[in-house]
Amino acid sequence: MYTVIGAGLIGLATAALLQQRGHEVRVIDPDPASQASHFAAGMLAPTAEMQFEQDPLYPLMFASADEYPEFLALIGAEDALIASGTLVVAGDRADLGHLHDVFDLQQRYGAEAEKLTPSQARKLEPALSPGIAGAVAIPADHQINPRVLMARLLQQVQVERRKAQPGDLGPQTIVCAGLGAAELFDLPLRPVYGDILRLNMPRTKGAEPLLHRVVRGFVLDRPVYLVPRGDELVLGATSREDREPLPLAGGVLDLLRDAARVLPDIQLLSIKEVAAGARPGTPDDVPLFGRDPKTSSVISTGYFRHGILLAALAARLGADQLTGVEPSEQDQAFIQAMNPERFL
Ligand SMILES: Cc1cc2nc3c(=O)[nH]c(=O)nc-3n(C[C@H](O)[C@H](O)[C@H](O)COP(=O)(O)OP(=O)(O)OC[C@H]3O[C@@H](n4cnc5c(N)ncnc54)[C@H](O)[C@@H]3O)c2cc1C
Numbered sequence: 339m340y341t342v343i344g345a346g347l348i349g350l351a352t353a354a355l356l357q358q359r360g361h362e363v364r365v366i367d368p369d370p371a372s373q374a375s376h377f378a379a380g381m382l383a384p385t386a387e388m389q390f391e392q393d394p395l396y397p398l399m400f401a402s403a404d405e406y407p408e409f410l411a412l413i414g415a416e417d418a419l420i421a422s423g424t425l426v427v428a429g430d431r432a433d434l435g436h437l438h439d440v441f442d443l444q445q446r447y448g449a450e451a452e453k454l455t456p457s458q459a460r461k462l463e464p465a466l467s468p469g470i471a472g473a474v475a476i477p478a479d480h481q482i483n484p485r486v487l488m489a490r491l492l493q494q495v496q497v498e499r500r501k502a503q504p505g506d507l508g509p510q511t512i513v514c515a516g517l518g519a520a521e522l523f524d525l526p527l528r529p530v531y532g533d534i535l536r537l538n539m540p541r542t543k544g545a546e547p548l549l550h551r552v553v554r555g556f557v558l559d560r561p562v563y564l565v566p567r568g569d570e571l572v573l574g575a576t577s578r579e580d581r582e583p584l585p586l587a588g589g590v591l592d593l594l595r596d597a598a599r600v601l602p603d604i605q606l607l608s609i610k611e612v613a614a615g616a617r618p619g620t621p622d623d624v625p626l627f628g629r630d631p632k633t634s635s636v637i638s639t640g641y642f643r644h645g646i647l648l649a650a651l652a653a654r655l656g657a658d659q660l661t662g663v664e665p666s667e668q669d670q671a672f673i674q675a676m677n678p679e680r681f682l
Pocket residue numbers: 343344345346347348349366367368369370371372373374375376377378379380381382500501502503514515516517518519521531532533534574575614615616617618638639640641642643644645646647648
């Protein structure tokens with residue numbers, strides 16, 4: 339019997355994969371699917387999420403994106419993938435300079451991306467503002483709905499609703515407790531809050547939706563994203579380390595203003611949720627994955643901004659590590675990059 343501590347997407351995905359391989363699993367969480375994964379937008383965006391000086395992260399992000407379809411198939415959720423593609427737009431000429439710098443970085447890593455003029459971008463997404471300065475199309479960055487996927491996984495696995503204790507740790511245990519892992523181990527995790535909104539995007543029968551694909555923007559040097567799915571449009575997200583767990587008025591104001599600059603008709607949509615979630619951040623933005631030397635438990639946390647994307651890779655590596663599957667050379671490199679002992 340294996341124990342998974344934490345029922346966010348990382349823990350649920352790991353537990354489901356262990357079960358799918360025929361193992362008995364119990365999951366422990368006082369409040370399943372309630373933390374970072376609940377608030378996340380759900381973008382699977384290894385290319386659009388590339389930021390300068392995060393080189394150790396890129397291989398993890400691309401590997402997980404590649405593994406996603408197979409991972410979803412293994413847990414019986416292949417229909418959860420929303421293959422919408424992504425468009426990144428620039429609010430003004432300075433933002434376009436930044437967009438093109440990131441495009442050069444994407445090119446260096448062989449990522450699929452194409453520069454578009456404003457009118458080419460508006461052909462794909464007619465609701466975009468005529469004022470945008472340019473765009474980059476990223477056809478392979480997709481999305482899932484984390485809440486829907488977690489609800490499905492919660493139907494597959496049994497959760498004991500309680501907080502894990504040190505007595506639950508051991509070689510058969512994997513700790514996927516997000517920020518809560520810092521209560522069990524001495525790990526350098528910190529909450530990086532993100533304000534995020536969910537808007538109603540009603541569709542009259544036969545009419546085109548306001549947006550078809552994920553639109554990310556650089557506006558006045560700030561990032562903003564719009565994730566359309568069904569009758570919902572997710573608008574996010576700020577990034578702040580002020581330890582204020584409630585959504586911040588200034589953050590929501592920036593998001594709405596920046597979003598309206600690239601998609602003016604967003605002002606016509608009603609708001610169904612304003613929230614803030616805490617990303618489990620690490621000092622170098624790279625996750626923490628590996629055996630704890632004291633308890634021999636596997637630690638799997640610190641997925642920061644990319645935990646939805648990295649869930650496929652994390653679940654497979656976690657299930658492999660617990661059950662003693664010999665890592666391939668590539669997996670060894672991933673595990674080495676994420677070794678928590680770099681901070682212990
Ligand atoms: C606003 C926002 C937007 C985001 N958008 C994206 C995105 O588009 N794409 C992407 O890839 N990532 C995104 N992220 C990041 C992503 O949400 C996280 O990296 C990911 O959800 C982490 O998953 P997790 O399962 O490790 O942690 P969590 O989802 O935080 O789950 C941890 C679980 O552990 C439980 N727990 C804690 N302590 C204990 C304990 N002692 N005992 C038992 N259980 C415990 C908690 O109750 C919780 O259920 C976003 C994050 C935020 C906040």
